[in-house]
Amino acid sequence: MPHPVAPARPDSRHTAEFLRVKALAERGVASAQHSLGYMYVNGQGVPQNFELAVAWYRLAATAGLEQAQYNLGVMYQKGQGVGQDFQQALVWYQRAAEQDYAAAQYNLGWLYAKGQGVAVDVHQAMHWFSQAASQGDPGAQNNLGMMYENGKGVPQDFKQAIAWYRKAAEQGYARAQFNLGLRYANGQGVQHDSGQALSWFRKAAEQGYAAAQFNLALRYEQGEDVAADIGKAVSWYRKAAEQGHASSQFNLGLLFDQGQGVDRDEAAALGWFRKAADQGHAGAQDNLGLRHEYGQGVERNVARAAHWYRKAAVQGFASAQYHLGQLIDSGQGGDSIGAVHPDCEQAASWYRKAAEQGHLRAQFDLGLCYESGTGVEQDMGAALAWYLRAAEQNYAAAQYKVGVLFDLDDSGGADQAYDWYRKAAEQGHTLAQFALGLRHDTGQGVARDYAAAHGWYLAAARQGHARAQFNLGLMYLSGQGVASDALAATMWLQRAAHAGVAGAERYASVASARMSEWQRARYQREQQQPAAPGHP
Numbered sequence: 272m273p274h275p276v277a278p279a280r281p282d283s284r285h286t287a288e289f290l291r292v293k294a295l296a297e298r299g300v301a302s303a304q305h306s307l308g309y310m311y312v313n314g315q316g317v318p319q320n321f322e323l324a325v326a327w328y329r330l331a332a333t334a335g336l337e338q339a340q341y342n343l344g345v346m347y348q349k350g351q352g353v354g355q356d357f358q359q360a361l362v363w364y365q366r367a368a369e370q371d372y373a374a375a376q377y378n379l380g381w382l383y384a385k386g387q388g389v390a391v392d393v394h395q396a397m398h399w400f401s402q403a404a405s406q407g408d409p410g411a412q413n414n415l416g417m418m419y420e421n422g423k424g425v426p427q428d429f430k431q432a433i434a435w436y437r438k439a440a441e442q443g444y445a446r447a448q449f450n451l452g453l454r455y456a457n458g459q460g461v462q463h464d465s466g467q468a469l470s471w472f473r474k475a476a477e478q479g480y481a482a483a484q485f486n487l488a489l490r491y492e493q494g495e496d497v498a499a500d501i502g503k504a505v506s507w508y509r510k511a512a513e514q515g516h517a518s519s520q521f522n523l524g525l526l527f528d529q530g531q532g533v534d535r536d537e538a539a540a541l542g543w544f545r546k547a548a549d550q551g552h553a554g555a556q557d558n559l560g561l562r563h564e565y566g567q568g569v570e571r572n573v574a575r576a577a578h579w580y581r582k583a584a585v586q587g588f589a590s591a592q593y594h595l596g597q598l599i600d601s602g603q604g605g606d607s608i609g610a611v612h613p614d615c616e617q618a619a620s621w622y623r624k625a626a627e628q629g630h631l632r633a634q635f636d637l638g639l640c641y642e643s644g645t646g647v648e649q650d651m652g653a654a655l656a657w658y659l660r661a662a663e664q665n666y667a668a669a670q671y672k673v674g675v676l677f678d679l680d681d682s683g684g685a686d687q688a689y690d691w692y693r694k695a696a697e698q699g700h701t702l703a704q705f706a707l708g709l710r711h712d713t714g715q716g717v718a719r720d721y722a723a724a725h726g727w728y729l730a731a732a733r734q735g736h737a738r739a740q741f742n743l744g745l746m747y748l749s750g751q752g753v754a755s756d757a758l759a760a761t762m763w764l765q766r767a768a769h770a771g772v773a774g775a776e777r778y779a780s781v782a783s784a785r786m787s788e789w790q791r792a793r794y795q796r797e798q799q800q801p802a803a804p805g806h807p
Contacts, residue, residue, distance in 0.1 A: 274345075274374040274410065289316030296327060304331035305339040312342075312351075321352030332363060340367035341375040348378070348387075357388025368399060376403035377411045384414075393424035404435065409444035412436075416450060420459075429460025440471060445480035448472075452483065465496040476507065484511035485519045492522075501532035512543065520547035521555045537568045548579065553588035556580070560594055573598060573611045584621060589628040596621030596633065600646075615646030626657060634661040635669045642672075651676060662691065670695035671703040678706075685716035696727065704731035705739045712742065721752025732763060737770035744775070748782050757785040758794055 289310055295303030308327035311320045325346050331339030344363035347356045361382050367375030380399035383392045397418055403411035416435035419428045433454055439447030452471030455464045469490070475483035488507035491500045505526055511519035524543030527536045541562070547555035556579045562569050564576035577598055583591030599621065602613025619640045625633035638657035641650045655676045661669035674691035677684030689710065695703035708727035711720045725746050731739035744764035747756045764779035786794060 274377055286316045296330075299334075301331045301334040301336040301339065304328075304334070305336050305342070308339065308342065312346075321346070323352075325352035332366070335370075337367040337370040337372040337375065340364075340370075341372055341378070344375065344378065348382075357382060359388075361388040368402070371402070371406070373403040373406040373408040373411070376400075376406075377408050377414075380411065380414065393418070397424035404438075407438075407442070409439035409442040409447060412439035412442075413444055413447040413450065416447065420450075429454070433460040440474075443474075443478070445475040445478040445483065448475035448478075449480055449483040449486070452486070469496055476510075479510070479514070481511040481514045481516035481519065484508075484514075485516055485522075488519065488522065492526075501526070505532040512546070515546075515550065517547040517550040517552040517555070520544075520550075521552050521558075524555065524558070541568050548582070551582075551586070553583040553586045553591060556583035556586075557588055557591040557594065560591060564594070564598065577611050584624070587624075587628070589625040589630040589633065592621045592625035592628075593630050593633040593636075596625065596636070600636075615640070617646075619646030626660070629660075629664075631661040631664045631666045631669070634658075634664075635666060635672070638669065638672060642676075651679075662694070665694075665698070667695040667698040667700040667703070670698075671700050671706075674703065674706065689716055696730070699730075699734070701731045701734045701736045701739075704728075704734075705736050708739060708742065721746065723752075725752035732766075735770075737767050737772050740764070740770070741767035741772045741775050741778075744782065745778060748778060748785075757782050757787070758790040761786060761794060762797065 289307075292303050292306050292310065296307040304327045308324040308331065309315075310317055311324035311327065313319065325343065328339050328343040328346065332343045340363045344360045344367065346352050347363065348360035349355065353359075361379065364375045364379040364382065368379045376399045380396045380403065382388055383399065384396035385391070397415070400411045400414045400418070404415050412435045416432045416439070418424050419435065420432035421427065425431075433451070436447045436451040436454065440451045448471045452468045452475065454460055455468035455471065457463070469487075472483045472486050472490075476487050484507045488504045488511065489495070490497050491507065492504035493499065505523070508519045508523040508526070512523045520543045524540045524547065526532050527543065528540035529535070533539075544555045544558050544562075548559050560576045560579035560583070561567070562576075563572045563579065565571065569575075577595060580591045580595035580598065584595045596618045598611050599614050600618035602611055619637065622633045622637040622640065626637045634657045638654045638661065640646050641654035641657065643649070647653075655673065658669045658672040658676065662673045670691045674688045674695065677688035677691065680688075689707070692703045692706045692710075696707050704727045708724045708731060709715070710717050711724035711727065713719070725743070728739045728743040728746065732743045740763045744760045744762075744767060746752050747760035747763065749755070760782035761779055764775050764782055768775035768779055783791075783794075
């Protein structure tokens, strides 16, 4: 950032001193004119007055005093006492810079780098930063380091970047200390050294540099290169958050929300989330959206939820894009404040944005849209493609859907269908377990294997799948894939009957009639007490 106003040479503290300097200034002494301008800028011995400051700076600057030329440039750049005018700032910085005034050289480089008052010119920026850096200006040295690091105006050179960062860091320049710490942490231009990284981060953090404080907090929270210490993490997050560092505000909100390192305080969490969200932090905005959607710590208001989701979504935050798509897809309102009208096309559009960033739930829901033709033209190939992307991230529901679509493929997708069903089934997906049971039961695409069918039906039946319970009951009744067991058959068929499966009641009666006395007694005992989890 640009350097501030340079201090006047005299120590101007008292009204008597102001009168003395004013008398000299009125006699045309340039250094006194500059000092008088400085006194007006800072209200030293006289009420603050930017317009009079500019007038006195101008007299001294016109006389050729480089310090006054620089400060007049600052006034034009900031718009203090004059209308903001980057071109005039550039003119006065140039005059001072040509007299080797380092701060002016730095600010002139800054204008060229940012394209303020002049077209962006990284070579001119590099030139003026180099001039200031050679005089020991730490800000310019740091900026040269950044230009070498990013290859702006010069070929990328991490070693040169390190050298300039070090010069500035050793002068106590916090931003350079932080940048040097990052290079040690990443091993760019220097051998990786976590101890050096921590040392430089700490130096910058202790000077109040928020990004370094955030970095230290993360390390203490995660136990990275230091012993995990959530109390220290909270302390550093708070220091940075109170300076307006959005990511620290967000992380501090998460810690208050979870009660980690602090007493759980939902109001404090919400306050920090709002501060971060108001600064444009996408994660905080998404978090506020969720809170308004579900009424967590705030009144439920889906319109406000959509507002926050949209702010994060337009920044490309995948989670918010997905949440916004869901909200629009469902058209929630109900008893909440502020309804959101359903719009399938808009929902599909947001799902796509999130899906293209790898959001697996968005990929799955976009697959559903293409499969059903909701919000998009029906396209089974596109549905399969999106299901596959989510399935490859090990999402069981998508793996099952891929199996279903391969099953519908007449060109020989049975083997692939089986493989995807198995992946989902092994994660406990009920429909996939039933599909595998049915394939082994009927010999569809695989060798008939009643024992395997029994195993998969049992897994699905224990999760409440009614058809699996029915088929499992029939297997116990007929002794297919398992020893015949009238009691087990009765109990599974009764479950299927209660779920409304046609024919289950009739077969349950047949099974019941075959029970032995001890089985009947056990069945009656079982009916008088809840079944153990996972058992009939």
